[in-house]
Amino acid sequence: MNLFDVYPLNDITIVKAKGSYVWDDKGEQYLDLYGGHAVISIGHTHPHWVQRIQDQLEKIAFYSNSIHIPLQQQLADKLGKISGKIDYQLFLCNSGAEANENALKLASFHNGRKKIVAFTKSFHGRTSLAVAVTDNKNYLAPVNETDNAMFLPFNDTQALEDCFAKQGKEISSVIIEGIQGVGGINVADDSFLKKIRSLCDEHGALYIADSVQCGYGRSGKFFSHDFAGVNADIYTMAKGMGNGFPVAGILIAPHIKPKHFMLGTTFGGNHLACAAALAVLEVIEEEKLMGNAVMIGKYLRAELEGVPGIKNIRGRGLMIGFDVPEDLKDLKKNLLWNQKIFTGEAKPNVIRLLPSLALKKRDAEQFIDSIKEEIEILTAEKV
Numbered sequence: 219m220n221l222f223d224v225y226p227l228n229d230i231t232i233v234k235a236k237g238s239y240v241w242d243d244k245g246e247q248y249l250d251l252y253g254g255h256a257v258i259s260i261g262h263t264h265p266h267w268v269q270r271i272q273d274q275l276e277k278i279a280f281y282s283n284s285i286h287i288p289l290q291q292q293l294a295d296k297l298g299k300i301s302g303k304i305d306y307q308l309f310l311c312n313s314g315a316e317a318n319e320n321a322l323k324l325a326s327f328h329n330g331r332k333k334i335v336a337f338t339k340s341f342h343g344r345t346s347l348a349v350a351v352t353d354n355k356n357y358l359a360p361v362n363e364t365d366n367a368m369f370l371p372f373n374d375t376q377a378l379e380d381c382f383a384k385q386g387k388e389i390s391s392v393i394i395e396g397i398q399g400v401g402g403i404n405v406a407d408d409s410f411l412k413k414i415r416s417l418c419d420e421h422g423a424l425y426i427a428d429s430v431q432c433g434y435g436r437s438g439k440f441f442s443h444d445f446a447g448v449n450a451d452i453y454t455m456a457k458g459m460g461n462g463f464p465v466a467g468i469l470i471a472p473h474i475k476p477k478h479f480m481l482g483t484t485f486g487g488n489h490l491a492c493a494a495a496l497a498v499l500e501v502i503e504e505e506k507l508m509g510n511a512v513m514i515g516k517y518l519r520a521e522l523e524g525v526p527g528i529k530n531i532r533g534r535g536l537m538i539g540f541d542v543p544e545d546l547k548d549l550k551k552n553l554l555w556n557q558k559i560f561t562g563e564a565k566p567n568v569i570r571l572l573p574s575l576a577l578k579k580r581d582a583e584q585f586i587d588s589i590k591e592e593i594e595i596l597t598a599e600k601v
């Protein structure tokens with residue numbers, strides 16, 4: 219049987235990982251500034267995470283949501299404490315798309331409405347409603363098309379006001395990434411998020427903060443939306459939540475009331491997933507990783523400002539992007555093959571850095587030296 223060929227692959231087989239490093243089957247070491255797409259939050263194979271999962275595995279790995287799973291409450295307590303959203307409610311699921319699906323559905327259950335406001339360059343996942351509010355027609359199958367999704371320009375307050383003035387009574391929710399990831403590391407303005415909050419309040423719509431990529435401490439705050447100083451009604455989380463163990467969830471404001479069977483899942487919130495997610499939060503707290511994300515992020519952005527050729531350095535914490543001009547278009551590839559450094563990208567010309575929140579200064583320094591070297595080579599080849 220062949221694998222369904224939907225991913226363009228780098229010809230590398232990774233067999234081992236530790237902290238911010240991975241090794242291939244030939245023993246070659248790579249610095250990982252991509253984290254398998256923003257998933258590695260506390261570092262690969264962190265010993266506490268490994269131990270917690272191993273210990274849990276020996277007790278019980280899975281039982282469904284038809285019985286009490288005290289680990290879920292422990293996770294909710296810890297999440298409430300670290301995120302500051304103590305009075306929110308937690309629903310656990312398995313992936314970012316599923317988290318957004320549940321958030322959008324819950325909003326519609328809550329206010330009985332159908333329309334969703336999303337923004338240009340958004341990415342919210344590949345499943346039915348999540349892909350309908352994703353601004354990329356290539357991912358949208360005919361069956362996913364719906365008039366219920368509306369796209370407004372990102373960070374355009376006037377367009378948002380106009381939309382609410384016209385259709386405010388029909389809008390169920392507004393969904394927005396605090397920092398767009400797949401769209402190219404675009405930071406939502408604090409004033410824009412505040413405006414979403416006030417318009418949602420005024421018109422009875424819900425504000426959904428997609429924190430799948432920009433959340434879980436990556437920005438230096440637990441949710442990057444928190445920079446705006448207002449709360450969302452629902453936060454969606456995945457990626458960094460399990461440090462590679464598939465686990466996701468939504469935080470739901472106290473004014474949204476649950477009803478039996480309105481949401482559900484077989485695997486969501488299983489024992490192993492909770493153990494992995496608890497281990498992640500324990501390490502984030504113990505090792506002060508949000509502080510590290512702020513510090514190393516600042517260092518990287520300041521150093522990148524001095525790197526010739528690249529432009530428009532942006533982001534928060536350890537979610538950083540910059541534009542690469544056409545004459546340096548091989549930079550990402552050369553960083554990987556010549557310098558053995560994984561970075562992320564966003565089409566057409568953005569390099570994205572999404573390392574572990576535990577990235578060390580010496581690794582950041584190595585990256586800066588490497589990028590300078592590769593740019594020098596590319597520039598010399600051009601002359």
Ligand SMILES: Cc1ncc(COP(=O)(O)O)c(C=O)c1O
Pocket residue numbers: 313314315316318341342343344395399400428429430431432456457
């Ligand atoms: C902001 C955002 N939302 C949702 C998703 C979808 O998450 P998943 O791939 O786990 O379904 C992603 C994935 O990249 C994302 O970046």
